[in-house]
Amino acid sequence: MKPTNKIRLALYILAFALALAYPVHTVISLENEANIAGTFMFKVAAYDPYDIMRGHYMALRILPDKFKKEDNSLDVRKKCYLQLGTDKDGFAEILGITNEKPENGPYLALNGRIARRSYEPEGYFTIHYPFSKFYLNEKIATQADAEVRRISSATDSTDKLYLQVDILKDGNFKVDNLYINGKTIRQHLEQ
Amino acid sequence: MNNNKWFLQELQVLRSQEVIDEPTELALRKYYEKRLAETSGINHIMMCIWIVGIVSILSGIILFFNYNWDSWSKPVRLMLSSIPMLCGFALSLWALIKGKGQKFLEGSALLTAGGAAILIALISQIYQIQGNLNDYMTLVLFIAIPFVYIFNSIGLLALYIIGLFFTIHYIEAKAVIQLIQLALPLPFFVFHFYRRSNYLSPLRFLAMPLCVFSLFIGKFPEGPVLLTLVIFLSLGIQEGQFLASSKNSGRNPWYSLCSLGLAWTLIILSFVDNDNPFAIKGALFNPSLLVCVLASGLYLWSFLARPMTLLKWFLLGNVLFCLILTCLPEGLYSCHLFFNIPLLCIGIALLLDGIQKRLLSTFNLGLLFIIGMLAARFFDMNISALSRAPFFVGFGVVLLVGNLKFSKYLRNTQEAANETN
Numbered sequence: 001m002k003p004t005n006k007i008r009l010a011l012y013i014l015a016f017a018l019a020l021a022y023p024v025h026t027v028i029s030l031e032n033e034a035n036i037a038g039t040f041m042f043k044v045a046a047y048d049p050y051d052i053m054r055g056h057y058m059a060l061r062i063l064p065d066k067f068k069k070e071d072n073s074l075d076v077r078k079k080c081y082l083q084l085g086t087d088k089d090g091f092a093e094i095l096g097i098t099n100e101k102p103e104n105g106p107y108l109a110l111n112g113r114i115a116r117r118s119y120e121p122e123g124y125f126t127i128h129y130p131f132s133k134f135y136l137n138e139k140i141a142t143q144a145d146a147e148v149r150r151i152s153s154a155t156d157s158t159d160k161l162y163l164q165v166d167i168l169k170d171g172n173f174k175v176d177n178l179y180i181n182g183k184t185i186r187q188h189l190e191q
Numbered sequence: 192m193n194n195n196k197w198f199l200q201e202l203q204v205l206r207s208q209e210v211i212d213e214p215t216e217l218a219l220r221k222y223y224e225k226r227l228a229e230t231s232g233i234n235h236i237m238m239c240i241w242i243v244g245i246v247s248i249l250s251g252i253i254l255f256f257n258y259n260w261d262s263w264s265k266p267v268r269l270m271l272s273s274i275p276m277l278c279g280f281a282l283s284l285w286a287l288i289k290g291k292g293q294k295f296l297e298g299s300a301l302l303t304a305g306g307a308a309i310l311i312a313l314i315s316q317i318y319q320i321q322g323n324l325n326d327y328m329t330l331v332l333f334i335a336i337p338f339v340y341i342f343n344s345i346g347l348l349a350l351y352i353i354g355l356f357f358t359i360h361y362i363e364a365k366a367v368i369q370l371i372q373l374a375l376p377l378p379f380f381v382f383h384f385y386r387r388s389n390y391l392s393p394l395r396f397l398a399m400p401l402c403v404f405s406l407f408i409g410k411f412p413e414g415p416v417l418l419t420l421v422i423f424l425s426l427g428i429q430e431g432q433f434l435a436s437s438k439n440s441g442r443n444p445w446y447s448l449c450s451l452g453l454a455w456t457l458i459i460l461s462f463v464d465n466d467n468p469f470a471i472k473g474a475l476f477n478p479s480l481l482v483c484v485l486a487s488g489l490y491l492w493s494f495l496a497r498p499m500t501l502l503k504w505f506l507l508g509n510v511l512f513c514l515i516l517t518c519l520p521e522g523l524y525s526c527h528l529f530f531n532i533p534l535l536c537i538g539i540a541l542l543l544d545g546i547q548k549r550l551l552s553t554f555n556l557g558l559l560f561i562i563g564m565l566a567a568r569f570f571d572m573n574i575s576a577l578s579r580a581p582f583f584v585g586f587g588v589v590l591l592v593g594n595l596k597f598s599k600y601l602r603n604t605q606e607a608a609n610e611t612n
Contacts, residue, residue: 175319
């Protein structure tokens with residue numbers, strides 16, 4: 001082997017290891033149970049579009065997507081932290097929104113995803129969650145769409161439709177699955 | 192028509208007019224018939240069929256994986272996702288250890304970087320992590336750039352430069368990171384330009400999108416972006432003018448593109464009525480302005496380094512005019528019609544340059560500037576029809592009289608030349 005190729009080979013192995021570092025680190029941190037600060041069930045309403053590159057997905061409207069902040073002091077252009085808790089039914093609720101990183105409790109770090117609408121009353125903020133898409137296989141996409149549409153549009157439905165999300169300690173998140181009455185959407189459709 | 196085929200036909204003409212003798216004709220015919228067989232279009236078609244076939248099979252496999260994706264467990268999906276990157280690793284090791292040629296090295300670079308991009312995208316899909324496109328591309332580009340240098344890969348560099356455009360974002364742009372990403376491929380350009388390597392021609396093509404990307408760094412306010420665009424386009428024409436004089440200008444990607452770009456920009460600017468398009472107030476600490484200063488320095492260096500021509504002076508005048516406009520106080524902008532002057536002057540300079548160097552493409556570009564200016568003013572509702580009418584009639588008369596005089600001058604010159612012979 002030529003000496004230049006030896007140098008190239010060494011550099012290549014180094015660059016390859018660096019390139020592999022991010023995916024490996026991501027998988028390890030997401031799989032590590034100790035990193036999870038809390039698991040939350042978010043109520044959803046959904047519809048099913050199609051993305052030419054990424055295939056079928058449910059575009060989800062995650063609830064609650066509005067929050068009234070009493071002191072109205074939030075710079076939405078900066079990074080915001082959404083403090084999360086659980087309501088009496090077990091669903092996720094927003095406890096507060098700040099620009100300062102909370103010292104304890106599960107929180108979701110959001111960048112440019114909180115807006116103040118001119119048509120909303122003073123102090124209200126609208127939240128666009130970063131997990132508003134749920135990817136589906138084409139085998140169940142149409143059926144899932146119909147089922148989710150039925151549940152979310154019915155006013156007297158007793159079915160529970162929610163997205164389960166693990167919130168990590170660093171404010172990041174991992175989507176677990178979309179559930180209907182405690183079963184994943186796939187299990188629900190197969191029964 | 193194939194060059195070899197054309198030459199074989201030409202041999203008969205050369206022989207019939209006794210430009211070459213019979214043995215020469217036979218020797219040349221034998222040589223070019225052999226080359227014709229080697230470079231036959233059949234080889235090219237077969238190669239294309241091979242590529243389309245392989246791509247088709249791979250696409251089918253991807254769709255098969257796609258259909259069954261949800262049925263597999265997470266570890267299986269992660270393993271499948273890493274296959275392209277591992278293939279890239281294997282190909283790279285084989286190519287480097289066996290000392291394979293540049294085609295294999297290009298393939299290695301593309302497969303490794305592409306494999307890494309696929310792996311990251313699929314991990315996001317598996318864990319339903321929904322980042323945005325500019326963050327994803329930022330990461331992928333940082334991963335790809337070392338492979339450009341390690342494999343000396345022009346193909347991956349081209350993809351890198353295209354990828355840069357996906358990091359542009361109006362709100363979430365990270366100017367410092369974008370500046371670093373802009374700077375990372377520059378040593379590759381400098382090295383190959385300095386060494387006058389085989390990559391010179393494709394690098395000339397790639398330099399332009401790199402310059403264009405630099406306009407959209409950070410939150411790109413309009414004023415500095417437009418000003419830098421005008422400077423870059425003027426620089427492109429200026430440099431292209433001298434490159435075109437030694438080669439066919441069609442082979443120089445800057446000249447035609449920049450001329451078209453500048454004509455189009457000036458035409459649009461000549462319609463802007465109230466707002467000063469070059470206002471830089473409030474953008475003094477923006478990275479776009481830094482790029483603008485660098486572009487101005489490059490332009491000045493190019494202006495001083497090249498011989499003086501009429502076109503260069505007109506381009507400088509245009510750039511200075513735009514620079515003066517940046518200092519104009521708000522509310523005073525009403526100079527949009529002044530943009531007709533550079534359109535006309537640069538058009539005339541290009542026409543003359545084309546005539547002088549006998550380059551039809553340059554002549555046509557000059558014509559484009561003038562026709563563009565005329566068409567823009569014809570549809571310009573800011574000027575009354577009554578004012579436009581005499582201008583068009585007058586301009587037409589000037590053109591016809593000028594053409595008559597020029598034809599007469601050419602005829603006289605031709606006659607004088609004939610008499611001398």
